[in-house]
Amino acid sequence: MASADPDGAAAATAADAGPHIFVFNGDADGLVGQHILFLELGRPVLRVTGLKREIGLLARLPRLTAGHIHGIDISLRRNLDALYPLLAQGNLRITWYDHHEPGEPPVHPSLVLHVNQAPETCTGAIVNAVRGHRHPLWAALAAFGDNLPATASALASAGGASAHEAQLLKRAGTLVNYNAYGEAPGDQLIPAPELAERMEPFVSALDFCWEASIFGPLAAQYEADQDAFQSLIALVDMPAAKAFVVPDAPFARRYAATWANERALQHPNEALAVLHAQADGGYRISLRSPRREGAVPAASDLAREFGGGGRKLAAGIDALPADRLDRFAERFGIYYGG
Ligand SMILES: [Mn+2]
Structure with missing residues (x-):
């Protein structure tokens, strides 16, 4: 050239x-x-x-x-x-x-x-x-x-x-x-x-x-968005499984994907669920399996239980109704934390 x-x-x-x-x-x-x-x-x-x-x-x-x-x-x-x-x-x-x-x-x-x-x-x-x-x-x-x-x-x-x-x-x-x-x-x-x-x-x-x-x-x-994520409180907080709810706010829409990527790299042995609050009161969920060696439960199988889908290591649920939040948190904890 x-x-x-x-x-x-x-x-x-x-x-x-x-x-x-x-x-x-x-x-x-x-x-x-x-x-x-x-x-x-x-x-x-x-x-x-x-x-x-x-x-x-x-x-x-x-x-x-x-x-x-x-x-x-x-x-x-x-x-x-x-x-x-x-x-x-x-x-x-x-x-x-x-x-x-x-x-x-x-x-x-x-x-x-x-x-x-x-x-x-x-x-x-x-x-x-x-x-x-x-x-x-x-x-x-x-x-x-x-x-x-x-x-x-x-x-x-x-x-x-x-x-x-x-x-x-x-x-x-x-x-x-x-x-x-x-x-x-x-x-x-x-x-x-x-x-x-x-x-x-x-x-x-x-x-x-x-x-x-x-x-x-x-x-x-960027730094303000990072700080906002630092102050999130976990919905599920087990050694091998963490779930966080993020609000439907600009900082979350801008930074959630980057934050989840960085967190997954820093904590490869943890499953991560990020629940994005939606205007209708429900949640859009992104799910990641741990990256550890050996048999890891598939994120896609858990997502399917709630109407979602995806791949083994990363999956999603488009619309979890608000009244199923407790059920999801319980299943997620058992699925990865048990
Ligand atoms: Mn490119």
């Missing part, structure tokens, strides 16, 4: 013709992926993005007469229905950069795929590689945000970052990723479209890390 041969360069220039449209996940990886493309290609005519959980973004595009759509850090499989009619239009080119499961995309002359599902890569690193490895520190920030510290550290070293600078990239990646969580747009401190625009002045990822108007408020909110 970084080849200096003149034919290759000419082909790359033709392939880079715009106008460009960026469709990307609103987390650190998606934001960085589109920012590297911004640095390489210039400002897009349109950006389509959202919260981390919003994946089906291609369907949100308005009718386009011409252009080059870049899909960034969103599963192609979840966007295939919207992809076919876009390709059928005949006047659009589509390039996809991602590390999620792509399904079975069509082979089409207007569709170029840069999809790599290797567990150690992320979209920021893929875009950086496609564009000739010119933005390793941005890719490092993305990889830290996607919780790939080994990949991120390697990219930071490749970009000449010191250990301290790598820590700055890690903090920025963590905070930008955290900013993408939530259920409602108002849960976010900086909506992704705004954050993408506020990244535009920064050629250097390290300069971006020092942007106090972004990272000051974001760090303050």
Whole structure:
């Protein structure tokens, strides 16, 4: 890709013709992926993005007469229905950069795929590689945000970052990723479209890390959310089984998933249930089995007892009625704590 041969360069220039449209996940990886493309290609005519959980973004595009759509850090499989009619239009080119499961995309002359599902890569690193490895520190920030510290550290070293600078990239990646969580747009401190625009002045990822108007408020909110979780009282508090109720509040919608991930890493021998209070008085529950060696009861089997489902190590119950809370707490304690 970084080849200096003149034919290759000419082909790359033709392939880079715009106008460009960026469709990307609103987390650190998606934001960085589109920012590297911004640095390489210039400002897009349109950006389509959202919260981390919003994946089906291609369907949100308005009718386009011409252009080059870049899909960034969103599963192609979840966007295939919207992809076919876009390709059928005949006047659009589509390039996809991602590390999620792509399904079975069509082979089409207007569709170029840069999809790599290797567990150690992320979209920021893929875009950086496609564009000739010119933005390793941005890719490092993305990889830290996607919780790939080994990949991120390697990219930071490749970009000449010191250990301290790598820590700055890690903090920025963590905070930008955290900013993408939530259920409602108002849960976010900086909506992704705004954050993408506020990244535009920064050629250097390290300069971006020092942007106090972004990272000051974001760090303050992150720490306040962490503190709120510290003060939760366990509904079930047994040595091998802990259950917590979290309120239907912005701090919980933003931070519950990150908190549960960190807690599971710190306490691998404990089962964890997080009960999200719902507006109707019921609960949405996420369940994790302990990660210890040997036979562990399947989270999916317990979830099924309450109308849910999932996998052996992680499962969920979408809607537990309020009057079954005591029954769930009792079963959860027996299932994992006994
Ligand atoms: Mn990603």
